[in-house]
Amino acid sequence: MNTQDAVNLNGATVDRDHALHLLRSMIRIRRLEEKCAELYSATKIRGFLHLYDGEEAVAVGILEALTRDDAVVATYREHGHALIRGVSAGAILAEMYGKQEGCSRGRGGSMHLFDNKTRFYGGNAIVGGGLPIAVGLALADKMQHKQRVTCCFFGEGAVAEGEFHESLNLAALWQLPVLFVCENNLYAMGTALKFEQAVQDITRKAASYDVSSAAVDGMDVLAVETAAKKAAQTVRTQGKPFFLECRTYRFRAHSMYDPELYRPKSEVEEWKKSCPIATFARKMKTEGCIGNVDIETIERDVAREINEAVAFAEACTWEPIEDMTRFVHSERRTP
Amino acid sequence: MSSDETNLQKITYREAVREGIREALQKDERVFLMGEDVGRYGGCFAVTKGLLEAFGPERIRDTPLSESGFVGAGIGAALGGMRPIVEIMTVNFSLLAADQIINNAAVYLYMSGGQFNVPIVIRMATGGGRQLAAQHSRSLEGWYAHIPGIKVISPATIEDARGMLWTALQDPDPVLIFENSSLYNMEGTLAADAGPVDIDKARVRRPGKDITLITYSASLHKSLAAAEILAKQGVEAEVIDLRSLRPLDEKTFLDSVVKTHRAIIVDEGWRSGGISAEISARIMEGVFYDLDAPVERLCSVESPVPYARHLEEAMLPQVDQIVNLIQKMVGAHG
Numbered sequence: 001m002n003t004q005d006a007v008n009l010n011g012a013t014v015d016r017d018h019a020l021h022l023l024r025s026m027i028r029i030r031r032l033e034e035k036c037a038e039l040y041s042a043t044k045i046r047g048f049l050h051l052y053d054g055e056e057a058v059a060v061g062i063l064e065a066l067t068r069d070d071a072v073v074a075t076y077r078e079h080g081h082a083l084i085r086g087v088s089a090g091a092i093l094a095e096m097y098g099k100q101e102g103c104s105r106g107r108g109g110s111m112h113l114f115d116n117k118t119r120f121y122g123g124n125a126i127v128g129g130g131l132p133i134a135v136g137l138a139l140a141d142k143m144q145h146k147q148r149v150t151c152c153f154f155g156e157g158a159v160a161e162g163e164f165h166e167s168l169n170l171a172a173l174w175q176l177p178v179l180f181v182c183e184n185n186l187y188a189m190g191t192a193l194k195f196e197q198a199v200q201d202i203t204r205k206a207a208s209y210d211v212s213s214a215a216v217d218g219m220d221v222l223a224v225e226t227a228a229k230k231a232a233q234t235v236r237t238q239g240k241p242f243f244l245e246c247r248t249y250r251f252r253a254h255s256m257y258d259p260e261l262y263r264p265k266s267e268v269e270e271w272k273k274s275c276p277i278a279t280f281a282r283k284m285k286t287e288g289c290i291g292n293v294d295i296e297t298i299e300r301d302v303a304r305e306i307n308e309a310v311a312f313a314e315a316c317t318w319e320p321i322e323d324m325t326r327f328v329h330s331e332r333r334t335p
Numbered sequence: 336m337s338s339d340e341t342n343l344q345k346i347t348y349r350e351a352v353r354e355g356i357r358e359a360l361q362k363d364e365r366v367f368l369m370g371e372d373v374g375r376y377g378g379c380f381a382v383t384k385g386l387l388e389a390f391g392p393e394r395i396r397d398t399p400l401s402e403s404g405f406v407g408a409g410i411g412a413a414l415g416g417m418r419p420i421v422e423i424m425t426v427n428f429s430l431l432a433a434d435q436i437i438n439n440a441a442v443y444l445y446m447s448g449g450q451f452n453v454p455i456v457i458r459m460a461t462g463g464g465r466q467l468a469a470q471h472s473r474s475l476e477g478w479y480a481h482i483p484g485i486k487v488i489s490p491a492t493i494e495d496a497r498g499m500l501w502t503a504l505q506d507p508d509p510v511l512i513f514e515n516s517s518l519y520n521m522e523g524t525l526a527a528d529a530g531p532v533d534i535d536k537a538r539v540r541r542p543g544k545d546i547t548l549i550t551y552s553a554s555l556h557k558s559l560a561a562a563e564i565l566a567k568q569g570v571e572a573e574v575i576d577l578r579s580l581r582p583l584d585e586k587t588f589l590d591s592v593v594k595t596h597r598a599i600i601v602d603e604g605w606r607s608g609g610i611s612a613e614i615s616a617r618i619m620e621g622v623f624y625d626l627d628a629p630v631e632r633l634c635s636v637e638s639p640v641p642y643a644r645h646l647e648e649a650m651l652p653q654v655d656q657i658v659n660l661i662q663k664m665v666g667a668h669g
Contacts, residue, residue: 007474013578036446071415102448102624103448104446104447104448104450105448105449105513106448107445107446107447107448108446108447108448112446112447114446114447114448114451115450116450120538121414121451122443122446122447123446124439126434126438126439129407129434129435129438129439131407132403132404132405132406132407132408132410132411132435133407133408133411133414133439134411134413135407135408135411136407136408136409136410136411136412136413136415136419137411137412137414137415138411138415139412139415139417140411140412140413140414140415140416140417141415143367143393143412144415144416144417150411161402162401162404163404163407163434165401165592166401166403166404166407167406167407169399169401169404170398170399170401170404170405170408173399174396188471200601254484267593312361325483326449327444327445327447327449327486328444328445328483328484329447329484329508330444330452330506330507330508331449332507333397
């Protein structure tokens with residue numbers, strides 16, 4: 001099958017290499033998460049495990065808009081963000097195993113992935129807890145005259161927290177370069193949006209703080225990427241916050257403990273028809289941009305990556321118990 | 336601190352705190368101050384008066400009344416390379432920011448496996464005695480001392496009020512400074528060139544041989560006053576100022592108890608589950624066989640702090656209570 005170098009979609013030109021890159025990124029997240037679920041069932045990894053299946057287009061599309069200098073603050077459902085930000089699948093899995101070669105040295109686990117090399121500031125398991133931190137990172141950038149963006153991911157459940165409102169107010173008041181990304185998957189744990197928000201159009205809340213906002217189809221990676229690039233550009237050049245709502249859906253339960261009694265299976269099946277990976281691959285194939293061989297190649301490469309990551313995590317070592325209190329405080333006084 | 340007495344200047348505790356902040360702002364451009372009313376108003380306890388004019392609104396930042404938001408922003412700014420001093424009006428309001436302090440500041444370094452330091456200093460007023468009633472008079476520093484990952488210090492003297500801040504700012508980890516609001520008007524002398532002090536060690540503020548008084552902050556001055564009264568009665572009390580509640584410098588008070596064989600803890604906090612319980616337990620664990628009498632505690636009455644002056648005074652530890660308790664302890668087992 002012959003493939004084209006570029007296709008035109010909704011007025012935007014998509015380069016074949018870039019299309020493959022986006023597809024590969026989403027498949028990397030999906031396959032890593034499937035492996036996590038498997039390892040969880042095999043009791044290799046424990047604790048709370050929140051999977052991201054269905055939401056891949058959000059992490060991939062948004063992170064395309066950031067540079068290496070920008071900062072990322074994420075939530076407890078952050079494996080995909082960490083992976084796409086550049087943390088290796090091996091370091092992520094080793095962390096979930098609790099090994100000292102994990103990206104947080106086995107002290108964080110699934111919900112607390114951190115990486116200073118990629119300015120990945122977690123991994124925060126308190127809903128809304130990362131929002132003020134993102135505001136502070138942006139404040140530090142502004143005070144040091146660094147033209148960087150701090151990107152903060154959170155779910156629509158966080159919008160009910162006081163910290164959401166305090167953070168948007170501060171960011172707008174002080175004109176701070178924060179890209180607020182709301183991953184609206186319609187359920188705050190098991191409570192549907194309509195049962196927890198008096199005003200369900202979340203962008204209106206941002207508008208009430210005079211923060212520019214947009215909503216985008218979070219199941220469409222190209223739409224997310226386009227919106228994110230525009231939003232990040234606004235933040236970067238104008239030095240002020242932007243609020244982007246990505247309307248998405250998670251195909252799995254809130255966590256591995258969740259019996260998912262709050263939503264009908266038919267609803268999940270309906271949303272699965274909009275799977276960001278399947279729809280994007282189908283679109284690209286229809287346009288003649290990629291072929292089945294490309295997808296097979298990606299799947300083979302990703303399978304190898306994940307297998308190597310599991311082997312790495314298995315081979316990693318346990319932190320000596322004598323070092324348990326290491327990093328409660330810093331080892332040297334002068335920062 | 337210089338021992339040259341000609342160099343001594345009269346100063347209040349409030350001014351000493353301010354001079355500490357001023358020096359930090361001058362010495363390190365990464366340092367900035369933010370909090371409610373710290374700028375245009377001059378600080379609700381007038382601590383930060385004049386700083387806005389001297390350093391401008393970028394570095395003296397008035398915040399909205401949103402403790403969780405601006406404390407969290409301070410944590411983020413510390414992660415981003417700044418050295419924020421965040422002022423919370425009183426410890427009572429810090430409860431609105433407790434999530435950021437406890438769930439973020441205290442654990443970021445640990446959860447990240449040593450990758451991310453949070454070099455933030457959070458200052459707040461604490462304590463009762465000003466008829467401000469239950470929601471403005473708490474002494475919750477002992478609560479914060481429960482949390483690994485943060486340091487909790489409380490300057491009782493002019494020298495510490497001036498000198499602890501810079502040392503705290505040099506610490507790569509979060510430090511909470513509790514300033515007892517009843518001390519702000521206290522006057523004393525301080526060398527013009529007084530500089531930073533350590534924040535790790537307790538201090539023997541008055542040597543003695545008959546009993547050890549372990550205390551900190553405003554209760555230090557009540558304890559010293561009681562010790563003076565007791566000295567006239569022939570009882571020499573050794574008074575220890577803890578200065579730091581986390582980590583606790585237990586060596587200093589255990590050594591003292593070994594010498595005096597008796598100990599009393601004076602604390603404006605509540606008794607149940609308070610820092611006094613921790614100190615008492617450490618004495619039992621460490622030097623039980625050196626004790627001639629059970630460890631005693633003089634804490635606040637276990638009620639919310641009342642407004643009425645006579646009730647509030649009766650609630651807080653007072654000098655005559657310290658004197659009476661020590662007389663009983665020394666007399667009963669002399």
